[in-house]
Amino acid sequence: MNWSHFFTSSVGKKIIMACSGLFLIAFLLVHAGLNACIWAFDGGEMFNKAGHFMGSTVVMRILEIGLFVFFIIHIVQGVVMELQNRSKRGSKGYAVALGNRGSKWYSRSMAILGLLILLFLIVHLGHFWIPNRSNQGWLLGEEINLFKEMKEVFSNPVWVLLYTVGVIALFYHLSHGFQSAFRTLGLTNHKYINIIQTVGLIYNVVICIAFIMMPISFYFGWVQ
Amino acid sequence: MEHYNMNLTLKVWKQKNSQSAGSFETYQIKEVSSEMSFLEMFDVLNEQLIHEGKEPIAFDHDCREGICGTCSMYINGRPHGPWHGTTTCQLHMRAFKDGDTIVVEPWRAKAFPVIKDLMVDRSAFDRIIQAGGYISVNTGVTIDGNAIPINRENADKSFAAAACIGCGACVAACKNSSAMLFLSAKVSHLALLPQGEIERKRRALDMVAQVDKEGFGSCTNTGACEAVCPKEIEITNIARLNREYLAAGLAADK
Numbered sequence: 001m002n003w004s005h006f007f008t009s010s011v012g013k014k015i016i017m018a019c020s021g022l023f024l025i026a027f028l029l030v031h032a033g034l035n036a037c038i039w040a041f042d043g044g045e046m047f048n049k050a051g052h053f054m055g056s057t058v059v060m061r062i063l064e065i066g067l068f069v070f071f072i073i074h075i076v077q078g079v080v081m082e083l084q085n086r087s088k089r090g091s092k093g094y095a096v097a098l099g100n101r102g103s104k105w106y107s108r109s110m111a112i113l114g115l116l117i118l119l120f121l122i123v124h125l126g127h128f129w130i131p132n133r134s135n136q137g138w139l140l141g142e143e144i145n146l147f148k149e150m151k152e153v154f155s156n157p158v159w160v161l162l163y164t165v166g167v168i169a170l171f172y173h174l175s176h177g178f179q180s181a182f183r184t185l186g187l188t189n190h191k192y193i194n195i196i197q198t199v200g201l202i203y204n205v206v207i208c209i210a211f212i213m214m215p216i217s218f219y220f221g222w223v224q
Numbered sequence: 225m226e227h228y229n230m231n232l233t234l235k236v237w238k239q240k241n242s243q244s245a246g247s248f249e250t251y252q253i254k255e256v257s258s259e260m261s262f263l264e265m266f267d268v269l270n271e272q273l274i275h276e277g278k279e280p281i282a283f284d285h286d287c288r289e290g291i292c293g294t295c296s297m298y299i300n301g302r303p304h305g306p307w308h309g310t311t312t313c314q315l316h317m318r319a320f321k322d323g324d325t326i327v328v329e330p331w332r333a334k335a336f337p338v339i340k341d342l343m344v345d346r347s348a349f350d351r352i353i354q355a356g357g358y359i360s361v362n363t364g365v366t367i368d369g370n371a372i373p374i375n376r377e378n379a380d381k382s383f384a385a386a387a388c389i390g391c392g393a394c395v396a397a398c399k400n401s402s403a404m405l406f407l408s409a410k411v412s413h414l415a416l417l418p419q420g421e422i423e424r425k426r427r428a429l430d431m432v433a434q435v436d437k438e439g440f441g442s443c444t445n446t447g448a449c450e451a452v453c454p455k456e457i458e459i460t461n462i463a464r465l466n467r468e469y470l471a472a473g474l475a476a477d478k
């Protein structure tokens with residue numbers, strides 16, 4: 001069993017999905033934490049400081065490359081696996097489907113939910129990451145005022161709505177993904193399942209509320 | 225339990241052979257007793273078809289007592305029909321009422337090609353077992369089954385996994401046509417016992433490789449398999465299989 005066999009078998013592919021997914025879960029925690037600085041109600045001073053740290057620290061910029069790599073691996077592997085799995089049914093489907101009698105709709109819709117997140121992600125990078133990094137150049141140059149940028153973007157109801165849809169997709173993706181990742185890595189048994197599900201739910205609710213409140217806080221002028 | 229008779233409409237998948245396209249046929253069947261089993265109802269229908277000079281419906285069956293796993297039918301959108309933890313042969317007509325329409329389809333998976341009508345070729349499962357679902361024993365006189373002490377918890381878990389009858393309902397129900405519930409039952413059954421220790425590492429890797437070769441999909445943990453399994457094999461076995469695979473794959477030195 002060499003490495004390429006190990007990671008390309010039906011179980012190996014899932015190990016890649018789970019590891020990259022868990023990395024993204026860790027990233028979102030950091031991301032949400034930084035964004036929460038807007039609720040310092042100091043006109044964005046603390047938020048911009050946090051953003052500056054992330055944008056101008058060499059270690060963070062290197063980690064950022066890793067983040068992109070994991071995102072790409074997760075997305076490409078996810079889409080490839082979904083297409084491969086679909087082809088295994090054969091030419092005919094069932095006339096009467098099992099539907100929701102055995103599984104949750106979102107557990108069967110991970111790729112669609114993932115693509116919704118991807119759509120959101122592209123818009124999101126276009127709003128903040130690209131303008132900021134292009135202003136900075138490849139090195140650690142001057143940053144734009146991200147707080148001001150947020151205020152502007154989130155005065156537009158279209159973007160507020162799109163961000164909300166993105167977060168809802170994330171909520172359902174993680175409702176299945178969090179516990180699925182642990183089972184894939186073989187860490188689930190009767191003893192741990194309750195802990196995994198509880199932690200997953202708390203994580204999911206906290207992260208999604210934090211993210212959804214950002215555009216809303218700006219739109220309604222709660223954060224100035 | 226009160227006995228009653230019912231008239232039913234059956235929509236059954238008819239397909240000449242693995243190459244032909246196939247389609248649904250509609251049949252009427254009268255005076256079906258609520259005490260019949262589902263397969264007995266099919267026997268009666270086939271008698272009726274033979275009398276009418278029509279071709280009977282081909283379906284797989286053997287033990288008719290829920291232990292052989294051959295009676296694969298996808299009944300009203302659920303493998304083995306509406307009863308939880310029950311094979312098609314153990315399903316009784318009291319699960320239905322007068323005037324019902326019942327749709328019966330074969331398992332649908334590339335790895336289980338239709339042979340004829342409701343019969344599918346499940347030999348992929350046999351080849352998966354051959355790839356690693358065995359243990360080594362000494363030849364000679366039969367060894368006393370109780371010679372090796374086994375702790376109670378493992379014996380129970382292993383026994384529960386060994387209840388898998390290889391029927392393929394898990395594959396039929398899965399959106400990915402994944403065979404992981406079956407495979408995890410077979411791997412767990414042996415991995416939990418000292419007798420299974422000798423081939424333990426090779427087993428997980430070889431059986432996963434065979435599953436892939438047969439064309440089953442990746443497991444995405446939706447849980448549909450567990451919900452329809454007539455032997456109530458638990459999905460936690462899949463976590464154990466993944467654990468076995470990880471441990472064996474990481475420890476392998478080539």
Ligand code: HEM
Nearest residue numbers: 017018021024025078110111114115118177180181184444
């Ligand atoms: C950006 C586009 C994304 C796409 C296209 C995508 C797609 C997928 C797909 C197809 C699966 C496999 C389905 C399954 O295992 O049930 C999956 C699983 C998963 N995803 Fe995503 N995803 C995306 C983003 C994310 C993000 C942002 C996160 C986390 C913050 C995430 C976390 C997970 C986790 C934890 C799993 C479970 C792995 C497992 O089942 O073992 N995904 N994703």
Ligand code: SF4
Nearest residue numbers: 388389391392394453
């Ligand atoms: S795990 Fe259950 S559904 Fe799958 S083959 Fe075994 S008995 Fe049938």
Ligand code: FES
Nearest residue numbers: 288292293295313
């Ligand atoms: S005929 Fe043997 S399990 Fe149904």
